[in-house]
Amino acid sequence: MSNADILTGEVIGTAVLILLGGGVVAGVVLKRSKAFNAGWLAITFGWGIGVLTGAYISTTLSGAHLNPAVTVGIAIKEGAWDKVPFYFLGQMIGAIIGATLVYVAYYGHFLAHLNDPETVKAQQEAQKNAPAGTTPPGPVLGVFSTGPEIRNPVQNVATETIATTVLVLAILALNLTEGLAVSGTGVLMVALVVVGIGLSLGGPTGYAINPARDLGPRIVHAVLPLPNKGGSDWSYAWVPVVGPLLGGAIAGGIYQLAFA
Incomplete structure (x- = not known):
């Protein structure tokens, strides 16, 4: 696949992922929304469906990484790093676009x-x-990015690392089942893994498990002209970047040791 295809696929796929994922959070937390107080199950399934939709759309263009941690894990598995910058760039642009679209869709509700x-x-x-x-972090920051329930950087990084390792290892292992990785079933399985991670490991930090998913929308929150929006919690912003990247690298290493 060409660099242009990678960039296009990752921008579109990640934008859809963030639009649907951030959108379900907005629906649950904004008081005038019909989905207000729908709860954690709605959020986890919304994010899972966001992954499913974004991956379906972009898989033929870019392979639907949609996540720098996934890109790192695949690069370690395959020993190829030349396309990584194009994946990273597309993912960040897509995440910023997706978060901006959430703002547009819920503009009146944010106000x-x-x-x-x-x-x-x-x-x-x-x-x-x-x-x-x-x-202090603002009342709608959670629509855009994650934050810990108990602020302990070591535990928070560990949680994000463990959760992302599970995600990326599951994605890498799809290639071990003939035909599954390129089928609709493979994409569905990844989406269900994301739902499972949210239900099982999402409680401590909100399961970013994706640096672009957290950093891009956090930037959008920081620049949006919203009244009383509060801070963007930049002191925590490194955790959902470092933890997932570590998890992606660990998953790649485990794959090389156990399966390659």
């Missing part, structure tokens, strides 16, 4: 939620209790 008196009061209280010179 209604952020101007709600309860939301404003809670953000003001959080600001009072925050360390001097800092801005």
Whole structure:
């Protein structure tokens, strides 16, 4: 596949992934949404279907990595790194586009939620209790990026690393079953793995398991002109980048040791 195909496929596929994944979170957390308070099951299945849809759309163009951790794992498995920059670039652009589309789709709901008196009061209280010179994470940051329930960087990185290792190893192992990796069944299995990871390992950190999925939308949150949006929690932003990349590398290493 050409570099142009890789870039195009990853931009489109990752944009759809983030649009549907971020969209389900927006639907669940924004007060005026019909899906308000639908819960964790809705979020995990929404993200899984986002993976499914983005991968179906882009697989013939780029192989549907949609995730720098997946790209790293495949590069280690195959020993080929020349296409990696094009995958990374497409994934980041796609993630930014997808997050922007979530903002457009829920624009009125973002404004209604952020101007709600309860939301404003809670953000003001959080600001009072925050360390001097800092801005606490905002009330809609979770629509765009992840955050820990218990802030412990070592545990948070470990959680993201473990979860991503499971994801990438499952993707690499698809090639061991003849024909499965290029079939619709293979894409469906990856989507179900993402749902399973969300249900089993998503509680501590919100399971970024994808650096582009977290960093691109976090950038969008930082620049959007939303009132009372709060901070983008940049002190945590390295965790959902480093943890998944480590997980992707570990999965590639395990594949080489156990299956190659």
